[in-house]
Amino acid sequence: MSASLFAVFGLGPPEILLLLVLGVLLFGRKLPDIGRSLGKTVVEVKKGLKGIEDEVSEPGAQRAAIEPEPIKAPTRVTPSNTPKFDDSPAPASVPPKL
Structure with a gap:
């Protein structure tokens, strides 16, 4: 199997x-x-694929x-209490200082 994989890439011995x-x-x-981490990665990918295959192949679980x-x-939303604007200025209780 691995020899055919290398043949695809044109690699000889x-x-x-x-x-x-x-x-x-x-x-x-x-x-x-590097080999250890690569092996763990391959195992995790196989577990993931197995889980996906199990989900797809279960006929009873719909x-x-x-x-x-x-x-x-x-x-339409209309507010019941719309704000009213008054143009007259508010009474000033303290006169402005000059």
Whole structure:
């Protein structure tokens, strides 16, 4: 399976060996950590796909249809206590200082 994957990219054994040597030279001591995190990522992706497959393949569990709320006609809102503006100035209790 992996050989056919490399064949898709046109990589032969010499190219794969060169990539492995470059990987060891560049990442060296971090290769175990990189492999471990890559393995955890693959496991999590497989778990997620398995969960999705389980949801899709369950014939007995039907999903509840979400019904939208009925559309209501618009209502006109008129405030009952509209503010009244008076053009006359308010009586001044203290005269202005000059």
